Amino acid sequence: MTLYDSVKKTKLPFEPLQEGKVSLYVCGPTVYDDAHLGHAKSALVFDLLRRVLEAEGYEVTFARNITDIDDKIINKARDLGISTNEIAERYTAAYHRDMASIGVRQPTLEPKATESIEPMCEMIQNLINKKHAYVISNGDIYFDTSSDKNYLSLSNRQSNENISRVERVSEKRSEADFALWKAVHDEGVAFDSPFGRGRPGWHLECSAMIERFVSPHVGDYAIDIHGGGADLLFPHHENEAAQTRCATNHELAKYWIHNGFVTIDGEKMSKSLGNSFFLKDALKAYDGEVLRFYLLSTHYRGDFNFNEEDLIASKRRLDRLYRLKKRLFGLTAEMIDTEFKRNLLQALGDDLNVSRTYALIDELINSANEALDQNPKDKTYRQILLSALQNIETILGFGGQNPFEYFQLGLDEATKTKIDTLITRRTEAKKAKDFPASDAIRDELTAMGIAIMDTANGTFWEIRD
């Protein structure tokens, strides 16, 4: 397969460090608030990449960290009058719950910053020994960016001299130098270390965890693929890369993958604009699977402008998949190697070309409906179709629900019973050729937001949006 490397700025054939194995690390959330649609998009992109790599036969080590200690967490804990642990646990659980609802699988490794202090200290010591880091009088430890001749090569910047001069620390050797360790002298949240009480810098966490928990330690790179949102390229990934390069003498990642932003009305979500859209709120209005299908529907590198019209159009597209699944209902899956699967992997293997992938699915649905109209009883063909749907479910993570329940989500049993009763009465009226009566019942159902469809196998119903 090929992947677009956002550092080399070109699509490259993917060749893993180790035969048949892939190490993939993605920057996860800082757990101080609920996940928004941007977190969802990023998680979905790398969940898809992981599934595709697995479908290609790779053994994938997929790591996604949890930053569970950070100024934002500390501030929130102070505002709410509870401990940082409570905040971190609350939002870690929320993150897991929200991601599960859109079909994001748990990573194989999920290291937490607070449980990785020791490897971080080891890396700091290493950097100090190699003169890549220095301690200032208050105990803070900084990375010396001038000591890394490749600094800024990742983000392709010329110099960092024109950055804004907020919070000037006079003892820093260069404005570009960043903290590896921040000494804590009061009663604040801190960890014991060989450098005294303090807290680790954010950038350090990823480098140290990768080195300790993820890297297979073969070849010129720590891991195969490092991913994250496009806004992390600088300074976060630049700094990670520098730390790893200087501490270990190998580069951090062979491939860098960055996903585009989710925007609302064309603008990036941010606290200051007040246009954050939390995933949990989206889930109140839309099914998690529909959100997955929608958020995954355009290429991961481009920005994604979230809006309800497109989401509804997207849902209608997914509906077609489930209507086909209805037509196959009752068959037991019996996996057949399909040409469809090869086509699917070929499209996805081209830097996750989901547009082409979705088009393949649409074409499958179209040709399947046509063929089933012609020859509804072709058992072999039906098995092939079912296998294809199974492939979609495994690789793309949607289409796995019971097709009847998919169209009936959110309705209580009493309503469902009422609908069934009305349909039974209508069927009787139809049998008696009492069409005014049967149409009146259909109007009643329509008013309830229910659409019905008569088929050879009986009358089915769906919720209309």
Added chain:
RNA sequence: GGCGGCAUAGCCAAGCGGUAAGGCAUGAGCCUGCAAAGCUUUGAUCCCCGGUUCGAAUCCGGGUGCCGCCUCCA
């Protein structure tokens, strides 16, 4: 100011030099007691200007317009 991305039918969106995928919406037809679902069908020369080429949405140059990073950020 520095760096980067994007601009394709009403909307979303592929395309990576050889004559514009797919979906949603719309109009028409088939099917249906009538519908729904399904099927068929309807529509763009690709932001503008110049260049390279037998040939460009695709390459080069110059514009215009959006967006992002450079501060915590998926």
